[in-house]
Amino acid sequence: MTAVVDLDVTGSNEELRRFLHGLPGVDQVGADARAAQLGTRSIKTTAKAWAIDLAIRMVDLTTLEGADTPGKVKALCAKAKRPDPADRSCPPVAAVCVYPSLVPVAAEALRGSGVHLASVATAFPSGQAPLAVKLEDTRAAVAAGADEVDMVISRGEFLSGRYLAVFDEIKAVKEACGEAHLKVILETGELVTYDNVRRASWLAMLAGADFIKTSTGKVSPAATLPVTLIMLEAVRDFEQETGRKVGVKPAGGIRTTKDAIKYLVTVNEVAGEGWLDPDWFRFGASTLLNDLLMQRTRLKTGHYAGPDYFTLD
């Protein structure tokens, strides 16, 4: 691995803009076609079993509803630690992702389990709040026990070309995070073009993101395979350029095992095997976990599983 190199392109908005717009453009048709082609790979039997267990270990089990209650979060944490209570060989998920106000409840429930605790912050999901509020939001989440923070970027600032403002904001939030891992949500559904996705990915990585994440899950379209592919290219290129490795997290809209395996294939083919690890790739999902568990049961027992046998959330 090469030594970490700082790309010195963030002196001014003009300089940053020149760098981001100097990135090679994305061939939209090519990216769509490549993603579609990677989605046709057939993963069966033992490889499928391996992929399912890996996917379970990569899940950020998420609940981000206005109606979330401490009880629901506790139940979710119990599920995160032991997704299939009937089967001890089933691995725990990577993390639980909740709103900041529920972090204390989740922290208590997850203590000592090894499951990470992520909290959304910075006026999730819109990101439309003053910087001071966003930083306070972040500090509060970390102080309450979150070891991962999912922030949203200001799409308004980004789309109007004030890249340095976005950069400074991410940097400030990263500082507010302290030890906690920072995932930067690009909300690709609002970025309009693939070129913007590539630029936003680089911008977030330059500012110190530990993970780049596709979406909040509140905007449609959420995660798509081509967008994830572009982000995986970005983290791969960024590592080559600077020596620093950044993770990717598609979130929202991934509901089936089939979809999850398509993503894993894409990770392997685009970023490489190094990213096939919960430290470097995550799925932001809630319903996906049950489908993974059902497929796991199907492979183990030889007959089809039904949703009646798994918890609702």
Next chain:
Amino acid sequence: MTSRIEVRKTLKLYIGGAFPRSESGRTFEVDGHNAALASRKDARDAVLAARAAFGKWTGATAYNRGQILYRAAEMGESRGVGASDVDRLVWYAGWADKIAQVIGNANPVAGPYFNLSSPEPTGVVGVIGPSDLVEAIASVIVTGNTCVVVTPRAVEAVFLAEVFATSDLPGGVVNILTGYPKEVGPWLASHDDVNALDLSGLDDAELAKSLEEAASDTLKRVLRPLPVTGMQRMTAFLETKTVWHPKGV
């Protein structure tokens, strides 16, 4: 003068309101026609479709379900389905909003409560190798169940599927897989998301036994053996829900 080239029909499956070929691409010959030969994965897709359709179908008013079955009878009449089959559909259509009155009950209790028992549909029913397709399907769906039917009699089955497809019946309530009960049946019998099995028409006793055994793992309701009346058929796929209801102001 050139003679007209006949338009020949491909016999296909009926899943979720559509007529797909088998995902396996296989066919088998039935009475001189090539028909799609259903596979394990077609059964899986059919159960998904039946489960997805269940909420809406069971939530529809009994009156509405009766109307739709009557509509199927109308379609059957104009498409030349046999008279006895059409009459069967009408007979079952009539039962839709009456069965709760016959087998439901207001139970006497020693307290200031109402105690009511009412029939509720069981869920997704696997109908394997039925001897009478119309009877089997109508009796299962009239009470609010959805079904996955496996039958080798492809010509008749596809004909009937077309009747249901044009009867305002929501897609997925009836799913018909043309193929061998011996191949597809075990996957339905062991499927966790199938709630009941109708084996009453299955002529292979050994297969029926093994399916019953597989069904016991998930405590499925199983209808077997012959003969059964229409009323027995309907009640076999109903469960009784009893509620206590406080009486008074």
